[in-house]
Amino acid sequence: MxxxxxxxxxxxxxxxxxxxxxxxxxxxxxxxxxxxxxxxxxxxxxxxxxxxxxxxxxxxxxxxxxxxxxxxxxxxxxLGLSGGPGDGLAGAVRVGTTEGFGATVLAPQLGAFAARHPHLSIDLVAVSAVVSISRREADIVISLERPLRGPFVVTKLCEYVLRLYGSQTYLGRHPKLRRVADLEHHTLIGYVDDLLFSKQLQFVNEIQPRERFALRSTSVVAQLNAAAAGVGLCVLPAFLADRCPELKPVLSSQLRFHRTFWMSMPEEVKQLSRMRATWDFLRDVVARQQELLVPR
Structure with a gap:
């Protein structure tokens, strides 16, 4: 055959x-x-x-x-796919994850990884939605929810921190923030409630239920850009917001949210050299960026 x-x-x-x-x-x-x-x-x-x-x-x-x-x-x-010429991994690997994590943490590192393996093709699906591993939308999925059913290999990849951020411009023209109750006099930016793809993103309700937002968006990058422009305060991943010079964390000692990323792949592909190498590389990338993910 x-x-x-x-x-x-x-x-x-x-x-x-x-x-x-x-x-x-x-x-x-x-x-x-x-x-x-x-x-x-x-x-x-x-x-x-x-x-x-x-x-x-x-x-x-x-x-x-x-x-x-x-x-x-x-x-x-x-054929030497796990150790041939040029460390010759070959084939395609599709990695699915959230928009901010994929664009900020993974994209620069995966690009370098693919460059070291010219016969390996990496698809990075970084979206504000659930990437389904059961529907074969990706080979390796990094998600906020742990898969509970299915023939999958699952591991806890990392924790990360979210904080409340505001721009210097916004903070300069609004009342000072000394405690959580002071948020009553401020404007928030957040997700569109009925379009949330994970219940792990409902942290705004942990601050204080609000009926009015300056802006709501399905995109965390759009929220970050709006906060940087002075539109309002926004809960953002530290790995994303700490890289933006216009933003600074506020109420850091009182508002600090922890979330977890889970990594999974189907049992059927775990023996493939390209899958194992990408899986191990992703774990290594996260291990080397702990200070970015969970700032002190």
Whole structure:
């Protein structure tokens, strides 16, 4: 059997979409379809079912999947994917996480990681939404909620701190803040309540329920930019706000929020060299940036 056909089968099984599998394999959709059809003809059975949400494994495809993964891991060792020329990791890895963490903490480091491995392609999905690992939207997901069900490898990646921030301009033209009750005389910036993608982002209610905000946004970067422009006070991750010279933390001894990032990936990919290397690299990145994540 042609190993290359199995490679296409595995990518489509993981992504569930022809267009995504084609992009990650750096071919067109027709090539993916042709390879899958050739494999199905060789095995004499359909491996995928076309549904409204994409391509799902048939019963035969589900039976083939674990054996194909074993062959993939063995091929990786034989081809030197974990230690060939140039430290030759190869293939695609998609990392999903929150907007601020992905853009600020991970993007610079992942870019350098990919540069060291020219045959490795990193997709960073940094969004103000839940990236679903069960729907194959990413290979490795860093989330605020710990996955409770599913065949996943899960680890606590890190804790991080959020504080209340305001710009020098805003603080200069509003009453001084000495205690939490003084917030009654100030304007806040926050998330759009009914569009929150995680209950872990409801910290504004821990300060004091408010009916009026100067601005609400689904984007933490938009909130940061509004706070820096003097629109109001905003609860922001320290790893994001401490890099902005216009912002300073207020009421730091009274308002300090701790949240946790969890990292997970499907059991089915944990033996792949590129997944293990990316997983270990992400843990190392976080370990080296503790002062940024949890400032003293």
């Amino acid at each position: 042609d190993w290359d056909h199995l490679r296409f089968f595995l990518e489509l099984a993981r992504t569930g979409k022809l267009v995504t599998a084609a992009r990650r394999l750096e071919v067109d959709q027709a090539t993916v379809s042709r390879r899958i059809q050739a494999l199905e003809k060789r095995l004499g059975t359909a491996l995928f079912l076309r549904t409204s949400s994409g391509m799902e494994l048939s019963e035969a495809g589900q039976r083939l999947l674990p054996d194909a993964q074993v062959i993939e891991a063995a091929a990786g060792r034989v």
